[in-house]
Amino acid sequence: MSETLLTVRVAARQAETAEVSTFELVAADGGALPAFAAGAHLDVHVPGGLVRQYSLCNAPSETHRYLIGVLRDPNSRGGSAAMHDAVQAGDTLQISAPRNHFALDENAGHHLLLAGGIGVTPILCMAEALAAGAGSFDLHYCARSADRMAFRTRLAGAAFADRVLLHLDDGDAAQKLDIAATLAEASPQTHLYVCGPAGFIEAVLDTARAQGWAEARLHREFFAAPVHDDEGDSGAFEMALAQTGITVQVAAGQSAVAALHAAGVDVPVSCEQGVCGTCLTRVLEGTPDHRDAYLTEDERAANDQFLPCCSRARGRLVIDL
Secondary structure, three states, X not given: OOOOOEEEEEEEEEEOOOOXXXXXXXXXXXXXXXXXXXXXXXXXXXXXXXXXXXXXXXXXOOOOOEEEEEEOOOOOOOHHHHHHHHOOOOOEEEEOOXXXXXXXXXXXXXXXXXEEHHHHHHHHHHHHHHHHOOOOEEEEEEEOOHHHOOOHHHHHOOOOHHHEEEEEOOOOHHHOOOHHHHHHOOOOXXXXXXXXXXXXXXXXXXXXXXXXXXXXXXXXXXXXXOOOOOOOOOOOEEEEEOOOOOEEEEOOOOOHHHHHHHOOOOOOOOOOOOOOOOOOEEEEEOOEEOOOOOOOHHHHHHOOXXXXXXXXXXXXXXXXX
């Protein structure tokens, strides 16, 4: 199963910080690009054959370009390093049409936007959209230091600059983000949107849940699924394919999707990190060991679907393939 890819040209590349660069992408044929909504991301086919997800950080009203911000990850598995080392202005890339798993809730009375580090990219897009539509919001942006705070100049000059609060890890205590106090001050009509490192997201969501926030008011975007190091949860298991009647053995340490591909079963994949949802597969019997960052807690509890790129099983699974 394949999707139609778009060919784009890198119209410009700019260093936002020593670690973050933006890439402005335009249609290679000079035409308009598919529309997108705040919170959307692209699958980018980076040099070397990898596919990585990057959030759009320009205003959704712009149809002539996509703007993405890429952090050079010191623990890169190849994607961010390739973007920084091998992609320059004038180059062409293959991308997917925009996808959105982090959309704004149109029924929210107020939007509380919390960003940590490179997680500011979709949050910027949300702020642009809300400001253009006269939406009610506040934006909190946390970074380690001023010189590592990408888009600081853009935020300072934005029409919504008065709704932005910046928090620096190396600054004085008074300006640091007090998650509990910030969430406690929110009205019951407020929806929360958080993006950034997994630890930041987990701290925000854990605090919100402890304060009684309903799951429907909590929205998060991950760049990678959390790491699982539980003993034994990478053991072997088997999957019975309901449509074909075959059984596929998944070896210890082997991903379910790799085992499926080795058996000649075509399952579409993209991020291979449990983030994008491309490989989402229906579960008919058995209990998945969810290791993704895509499904909500309620969806995981239902145990009727899983992401074979990263998740495993607690025993035998029967899947709808």
